[in-house]
Amino acid sequence: MSDAKPLDARARMIARAARELTAGMVVNLGIGLPTKVINHLPADLPVCLHTENGMTGIGATLPYERADRNLIDAGGAYVSPIPGSAYFDSAVSFALVRSGRLDLTMLGAFEVAQNGDLANWKIPGKFSPGAGGAIELAQKARRVVVMTTHTDRHGNPKLLQQCTLPLTAQRRVARIFTDLAVIDVTAHGFELCELATGVTVQEVTEATGAPLIVPDTDIPTF
């Protein structure tokens, strides 16, 4: 018997989402799950990571013993520079976002609608901390993808016909990575692209709160 532990569903999702980053991209990874993809990126992948608080060229996250008190990412993690990193103020940071220089942003979500609407910043009456930079990232990155668990902690679907929560941006999400599947947002709604290992089409359909288009072809697994 092998001692190697199989990847759990969460780690598998993160590893799959990491493959969305390709050579040459400028990428912003949202706070929470998306920043976890950093640890899954090949060391030789030429990619430029941006963070809202004013840095391009983010390197490895540092343990606290080696941290620099003046060097964090937007989520407060202690990060390191790499050769070619740059620091800049918050106006420059969002000039980069709004002018279309971000090839990709990967964000977390409370809800995603089948038309690509995203809600990820406010649950009225429960959680209203403010949107930070999420609205600009979602509205202006050239490609917006989401990484989230397929359902919330009560088992309710997060992929819906319509969002019920206040929106972050309208019709901007192109692809969703979950613990069950990779799903594209198409002109006709959600379309199943890939299945997590051991997950059936029926399980994905039942966990999705909107119609799911399932291609006739073989569905790849991740």
Next chain:
Amino acid sequence: MSLPDKTTTIEAAVARIPDGATIMVGGFGVPGTPFTLIRELVRQGQKDLTLIKNDANETGMGIDLLIANGQVKTLISTHIGLNANAISALNSGRIRVEFCAQGILAERIRAGGAGLAAIVTDIGLGTELAEGKQVVEMNGKRLLVENALRADVALIHADRADPFGNLTYAATARNFNPLMAMAAKMVIAEVETLGPLGSLSPEAVETPGAFVDHVAELFEISEDYGIVRR
């Protein structure tokens, strides 16, 4: 010819801030937050303040101390999620919070610092942040008018300075500091290292001293900057 000397003490600089002032406070999380100026403002106790800051720091540090001390009336911010005290002050009505998209807050401050009245943008259209804002049409597009922001006072944390107030910043401790340093009637900078005139290369200066009114050297670095295990 030589440049004027604007050096002062933390106490004397903060004593110039009146009750009811609107104050911009630099920082994004811990880096760049002027913790020593804030602690002195808590000690002196100026009231009815309006603060403009990216975030509300964390419980027990930075502007959380001003909120907990009842000195803050209004906070203009982008995200206060790391400070449960600030959220409960908002929920109970002890402070009023105006939320702004992060880059738009930066740009409103930059516009204020540049002597402009407002910016127009499509950011936030179709979201709650657009509610109550003036909409204009330009080139066939609907856009929101976002007023420029200026303040009575800006509290800045800089890495190095000279006595004239030329400033440089460390790594991600820049964030809102260089923008706020242009956008207030009275700009107070606490600085980690103060050198003589000429100690900063003119090419390295990020905030020209002409924007800065008072420079206070820090003789010890606040414990609030300490590295924490997360």
